[in-house]
Amino acid sequence: MMTPRPWTVPLAAFLLASVIATFAQCGGDATAASPAPGPNIAATPPGLTQDPARQPPIPQNVDRVRLLVSGAMLGRLEPCGCASGQLGGLPRRMQHVGEQSLGGRKTYDLLIEGGDMVEGATELDMQKVFTALQVLFGMQHPYDVLGIGQKDLELPFAEWTSYLAMAPVVATDLTSTAAEWPGKPFVEKQVRNHKIRVLSFTLALPEVMQKEGAPIQLLAPAEAWKLGLQGAEDATLRILLVHATDGKTRELLPKLEPKPDLVLCFDEGYTEPPAHPELLNGVPIVYPGTRGRMLLDVSLARLPEGPRAGYEILPLQGSKTIPGGGGDPDTKEVLLQHRLLVKEDHVLAKMANQRPTANGATYVGSATCAGCHATAYDIWKNKTKHGHAWQTLVDAEKDPKRYGWPVTAYPDCVSCHVVGYGEKSGFVTAEDTPSLTDVGCERCHGAGSDHVQSGGKKAMGKVGGGMASVVCTQCHDFEQSPDFLYTNKWPLIQHGREPGQEKK
Amino acid sequence: MRAVALCPPLLAVLLTACGGKPTPGPVLQGPGRQGPPQPPAVEFDFGVIPHGESRQHDYVLDTKLLGADYVPLRAQLDCSCGRAQIVLRDKQGNERLVDGSPASVNAPTADETLIARVFLDTVTKDAVDLPRTTSRGSILLQPLHDRDGSLRVQWPLLLHFGIESPVELHPFAALDFERVPQSQRPEITTNLRGDATHRDLQFGAVTCTDPALTVTLEPSGDHFVLRTRCQPGEVGNHQAVISIATNLESGYQVNLGVQWKVVPDLEARPMAKLSFLCNLQREQRKDEIASQFLLVADHDPQRGGEFSLHELVDDQGRDARSSFEVTFVPIAGPDQQHRMFVRYLGGQAQGFRGKLVLRKGGSTGPFLSIELVVFAGKNP
Numbered sequence: 001m002m003t004p005r006p007w008t009v010p011l012a013a014f015l016l017a018s019v020i021a022t023f024a025q026c027g028g029d030a031t032a033a034s035p036a037p038g039p040n041i042a043a044t045p046p047g048l049t050q051d052p053a054r055q056p057p058i059p060q061n062v063d064r065v066r067l068l069v070s071g072a073m074l075g076r077l078e079p080c081g082c083a084s085g086q087l088g089g090l091p092r093r094m095q096h097v098g099e100q101s102l103g104g105r106k107t108y109d110l111l112i113e114g115g116d117m118v119e120g121a122t123e124l125d126m127q128k129v130f131t132a133l134q135v136l137f138g139m140q141h142p143y144d145v146l147g148i149g150q151k152d153l154e155l156p157f158a159e160w161t162s163y164l165a166m167a168p169v170v171a172t173d174l175t176s177t178a179a180e181w182p183g184k185p186f187v188e189k190q191v192r193n194h195k196i197r198v199l200s201f202t203l204a205l206p207e208v209m210q211k212e213g214a215p216i217q218l219l220a221p222a223e224a225w226k227l228g229l230q231g232a233e234d235a236t237l238r239i240l241l242v243h244a245t246d247g248k249t250r251e252l253l254p255k256l257e258p259k260p261d262l263v264l265c266f267d268e269g270y271t272e273p274p275a276h277p278e279l280l281n282g283v284p285i286v287y288p289g290t291r292g293r294m295l296l297d298v299s300l301a302r303l304p305e306g307p308r309a310g311y312e313i314l315p316l317q318g319s320k321t322i323p324g325g326g327g328d329p330d331t332k333e334v335l336l337q338h339r340l341l342v343k344e345d346h347v348l349a350k351m352a353n354q355r356p357t358a359n360g361a362t363y364v365g366s367a368t369c370a371g372c373h374a375t376a377y378d379i380w381k382n383k384t385k386h387g388h389a390w391q392t393l394v395d396a397e398k399d400p401k402r403y404g405w406p407v408t409a410y411p412d413c414v415s416c417h418v419v420g421y422g423e424k425s426g427f428v429t430a431e432d433t434p435s436l437t438d439v440g441c442e443r444c445h446g447a448g449s450d451h452v453q454s455g456g457k458k459a460m461g462k463v464g465g466g467m468a469s470v471v472c473t474q475c476h477d478f479e480q481s482p483d484f485l486y487t488n489k490w491p492l493i494q495h496g497r498e499p500g501q502e503k504k
Numbered sequence: 505m506r507a508v509a510l511c512p513p514l515l516a517v518l519l520t521a522c523g524g525k526p527t528p529g530p531v532l533q534g535p536g537r538q539g540p541p542q543p544p545a546v547e548f549d550f551g552v553i554p555h556g557e558s559r560q561h562d563y564v565l566d567t568k569l570l571g572a573d574y575v576p577l578r579a580q581l582d583c584s585c586g587r588a589q590i591v592l593r594d595k596q597g598n599e600r601l602v603d604g605s606p607a608s609v610n611a612p613t614a615d616e617t618l619i620a621r622v623f624l625d626t627v628t629k630d631a632v633d634l635p636r637t638t639s640r641g642s643i644l645l646q647p648l649h650d651r652d653g654s655l656r657v658q659w660p661l662l663l664h665f666g667i668e669s670p671v672e673l674h675p676f677a678a679l680d681f682e683r684v685p686q687s688q689r690p691e692i693t694t695n696l697r698g699d700a701t702h703r704d705l706q707f708g709a710v711t712c713t714d715p716a717l718t719v720t721l722e723p724s725g726d727h728f729v730l731r732t733r734c735q736p737g738e739v740g741n742h743q744a745v746i747s748i749a750t751n752l753e754s755g756y757q758v759n760l761g762v763q764w765k766v767v768p769d770l771e772a773r774p775m776a777k778l779s780f781l782c783n784l785q786r787e788q789r790k791d792e793i794a795s796q797f798l799l800v801a802d803h804d805p806q807r808g809g810e811f812s813l814h815e816l817v818d819d820q821g822r823d824a825r826s827s828f829e830v831t832f833v834p835i836a837g838p839d840q841q842h843r844m845f846v847r848y849l850g851g852q853a854q855g856f857r858g859k860l861v862l863r864k865g866g867s868t869g870p871f872l873s874i875e876l877v878v879f880a881g882k883n884p
Contacts, residue, residue: 087584098741098765138875139775140740162781162879165855272580275604317584319630319678319761326763328741329682333774341795478582 055279058308064301065191065237068097068108069311071273071289072116072149072266075128077335078327079318079479080413081402086479088293090135090335091327092316096295097141098328108297109191111141112198114241114266114288116149122354124347124411126155130163131338135331137167145170145187147200149243149266154206157215170241172199173224178215185228188236199228199260200241203248225256237261237302245269246287250280259283261307262300271478277309284309291479292316336405343409351411352421352428359461361447362425365435368452373441376495380441384493389417390430390437416475419443444471543569543659548622550665552636555626556756562591563620563661565643567612570657574645575611577604577656579620581641583663585629588641591619606646618643620659626667630677631758633699636666670702670750671758679746681764684736685771685803691734696748696758697727706751707758714744717762721748736766769804770864770872778846779877784855788848800832800872801841802864809865811842816876818858827851828876830860848878855880 058064070093079086100107117132118125136143146167152160161180171183188197201221209216219227229238240260242249249265263285270287273296277284284307288296295314300307318326342348357363370377381387393414397407407413408430411421419436420426425447427436442448445460475481476489548561567574579588593599594615602610612618620643641661650656669677674695681690698705707728710721718733732746742765748758780796782788788796800811813830817823827849832842844862856878861871 095741095743095763099743102740102742103738134775134777134779138777138779159781159881162881165879166779166877274578315584317628319584319628326678326680326743326761329765330774337774344795 055277055284055308055310057310058299058301058303062301062303063192063194064299065109065194065196066107067110067112067239067296067298067300069112069114069264069286069288069296069298070292070294072114072268073118073132073292074116074151074268074290075118075120075125075412076291076293077128077132077338082396082413082416082480086318088291088316089327090132090292091329091331092318093292093295094135094139094141094328094331095326096314096316101141110145110189110196110198111136111143112145112239112241112264113143113147114149114264115147115200115202115243116151116266118155119151121154121156122351122411123345124342124351126159127338127342127345127347129155129160131334133163133166135334139330139334144168144189145198145200145241147171147241147243147266148174148183148202150202150204150206153202153209153216170198170200171202172228173201173203173219173221175217175219176215181215185224185230186232188232195233195236196239197229197232197236198239198241199225201243201252203242203244203252221252222255229258234258235302237300237307239264239300242266246285249285253280253283261302262286262298262309264288273311273313275313277311282306286311293479339405339410342411343406348409348411348414349428349432352426353424354422355424357420357423357425357447359446359450361450363420363423363436363442364448364452365419366438366440366442367435369441369448372456377441379495380493386439386443386493389439393417416480420447423447425449439475541570541657543657545660545662546620547662547664550624550663552666552668553624553626554754554756555629555631555633555667555669556759557754558623558625558627559665560621560623563622565618565620565659567618570645573611573648574657575606575608575648576602576618577606577610577644577646579622579641579643579661581622581639581661581663583624583639583641585626586622586624586639586641586663588620588622588643588661590643591621592616593619606648606650608648611648620661622661622663624663624665627759629667630761631669631671631673632667632677633669634665634667636664639663639665668699670699670705670752670756672697672699673758673760678760679732679762681734681762683767684734684764685767685769686736686739687769687804687806689733689735692732694730694732694760695724695727696721696730702752708749708751710746710748712744712746712762714742714762716742717744717746719746730760732762734764736764739766739768741765767803769807770802770870771800772844772872772874773799773801776873777875777877778844779875779879780846781879781881782848784848784850784852784878784880787850790847793845793847796847797843797845798874799835799841800844800862800874801839803839805840807840807865811844811862811864811872814861814863814869814871816858816860818856824852824856824858827856828860844874846876852878 076088078089078091097111113136118128137146146169148169148171157178158180161178161182164182168187169182169184170187172185174183176183186197186199188195201224202218203221205216205218208214232238238258238260239262241264242252243266246265246267246269249263249267253263260283263283265285265287267287268290270289272289273287273294277286279285286296286298286309293316295316296311297314298309298311300309366377366380385392393408396402414427415421417439418427419440419442427433430437445462448460450458451460546563546565548563550559550561553559576590579590581588590602591599592602592612622641641663642658643661645657645659647655676694679692679694681692684690696707707721710719712719716735716737718735720731722729730748742763744762746760746762750756750758778796778798811832816825816828816830829847829849831845833845835841835843856876859873859875861873864870864872
């Protein structure tokens with residue numbers, strides 16, 4: 001049972017009207033932020049119209065199926081915690097699921113994890129996948145469905161599929177000759193008097209799966225749809241997960257007959273879910289967002305005029321005055337074990353030195369730069385947070401209120417507090433490469449060996465120009481530095497030419 | 505966050521706003537076209553907001569800066585206590601909402617001003633100070649002639665604000681009992697007092713949304729002591745809010761979120777399931793099972809006896825004790841905790857799914873069932 005919020009204070013009439021209007025407009029909480037525009041939004045295909053308005057709510061007397069959906073995790077098992085107010089994470093999610101499952105009652109009829117649980121295919125990613133699968137499918141409130149995204153298919157196949165054995169995997173347009181492949185064309189569940197069938201389209205294969213002899217093959221959408229609906233009754237509710245852009249999803253829909261009742265589109269361009277489902281030729285499309293920052297409590301029913309869906313957005317906040325805030329202690333324990341194992345297995349060192357530097361040079365360390373750029377070095381070291389970024393991480397690790405686990409051994413954290421982690425000649429560990437701790441000169445300007453060897457003739461990269469730099473936002477992204485604006489932050493690290501060095 | 509019933513006049517406004525069709529027009533192609541305009545950020549300083557209060561501001565957006573007709577689609581804010589809505593207001597002060605679609609009916613007319621109405625509600629934050637910060641948001645707009653959304657523009661909003669809580673709460677502004685075994689009655693003590701500018705703050709009646717929590721508040725020197733005792737109910741995740749009245753004229757009350765998870769006295773952690781990967785062709789060495797364990801505990805201090813293996817069977821119910829060795833290593837502490845290691849001895853061809861059942865004390869139990877899954881690995 002959701003706990004009522006007794007402190008809700010009546011507002012002035014006008015304010016209340018505007019809030020009500022917002023709720024009415026959005027079909028849920030207006031904190032529900034809208035998405036950033038999808039980067040690959042395609043034209044609406046001929047013959048299709050984008051329905052202009054959202055659907056009216058499902059009538060009270062109609063039994064609706066309730067689904068819990070969240071955006072692709074992309075490796076965020078939990079917010080990193082280096083900024084306040086970060087949303088998401090498995091502990092908060094499972095706390096909410098647990099609160100909704102007290103006394104054997106289940107608020108949700110179906111728990112859906114879309115797929116793309118991690119972004120890469122490193123050893124850390126494998127450990128994250130294993131941990132996430134344990135939490136989502138091995139604990140008290142197991143999820144019902146796991147879809148497969150393109151990023152999932154880049155993971156080491158044999159090991160990944162052995163982990164997947166613990167989950168009900170749906171992969172409608174994927175086939176495999178491998179005996180261990182656990183993907184099924186659909187997952188079906190009976191909920192009261194409804195049959196629900198969940199199907200999933202990956203729609204494209206990553207490069208690694210396009211090679212000859214790859215264990216996964218892709219089916220054409222129409223063929224896969226037919227296969228996935230074999231034996232389904234007309235009354236069966238059809239839910240389709242699509243791991244593609246909004247545009248590709250819109251291209252796909254006209255090819256599907258019968259139409260799905262609901263489409264969940266995992267388009268990474270939509271970082272946050274819109275306020276309500278969009279409609280395409282009467283089919284509701286839901287964009288759950290990314291990084292699992294919010295939960296969507298989706299209601300779905302099929303009415304005589306067609307499917308109807310709506311949702312409430314539940315931002316997974318840390319505040320414990322909000323239902324689902326805080327975090328499930330058992331999930332936190334599993335995550336702690338994961339982090340301890342990452343340290344024990346020396347994953348940090350294993351993931352170092354993996355790829356060439358962007359400019360082909362090697363890292364020399366900030367102290368080398370100081371030889372010619374003493375003033376800039378002095379500013380960096382003594383007046384900026386970048387100059388002691390590693391110590392910030394060390395201090396955070398020692399503070400049990402903040403972390404209490406080995407953040408200095410966790411690659412995701414370390415990469416933003418050192419120089420060149422993951423690149424050839426870059427940071428490995430604080431012991432092996434002490435000159436590359438902190439966010440040193442080369443973290444922003446690039447590896448410096450060519451610059452040094454040419455006596456400064458070969459220029460270093462330059463950040464800035466009034467726009468938020470891509471280099472900055474690798475770490476100062478919308479979650480980790482929500483107030484980051486390049487123009488505001490530059491004065492905090494401002495440094496420049498040495499006295500006597502003129503602009504050429 | 506529940507849906508709110510619509511009042512009829514508002515419904516009429518909404519229905520008027522809805523129902524437009526996408527504006528027909530040429531589909532613009534990517535190459536060769538000009539990039540979308542970059543409107544300047546609009547800013548507002550909300551000041552330092554007393555905790556528990558809300559603030560609203562209308563950001564007025566001069567759409568003439570965009571140089572063409574744009575339809576406002578959505579508003580979004582980064583901060584967790586804010587929400588934003590798009591309003592079109594005419595010169596007489598009448599307002600209407602947009603429905604989020606790129607329809608001509610949602611474009612501001614010549615008579616209308618585009619407003620981003622931002623509402624900050626600090627009551628959903630824990631009662632702690634937030635130093636002044638800048639948060640961001642944006643309004644998403646689409647040109648009327650853009651049929652594919654590729655020329656959308658994000659109009660940045662900047663929100664400057666801070667939050668000032670009139671109370672100091674130690675050690676935390678929220679309570680977390682973590683895991684509460686059914687036989688135990690844990691208590692958390694929290695100290696409250698007014699902050700530096702509210703030293704004479706007095707606290708009054710205390711209420712709680714869940715009867716499983718017993719809460720008392722007593723003065724103690726220069727502060728108050730809040731004692732919260734948890735009487736565990738049914739197994740599972742729980743959440744409640746404690747509210748404490750104050751003598752502030754605003755009617756401010758301190759809200760503390762409380763969270764706890766009731767667990768059975770006999771339990772395996774972090775879950776009643778152990779899964780691992782190993783080479784099924786050979787017996788595991790003892791040095792290979794360092795992380796192959798669960799914590800098993802009996803939280804009831806009245807119950808004696810030791811953990812032992814009662815049965816180990818596969819998912820068909822067949823005895824599989826000969827394939828595994830189960831050992832217990834005690835951990836010092838009050839919870840009678842042990843690390844339960846499982847080592848594969850051989851004899852399984854294609855992985856294993858089954859369960860092991862532990863017994864505490866004599867033959868009549870109690871019992872603890874743990875799922876066991878072994879995946880076939882390719883390590884030598």
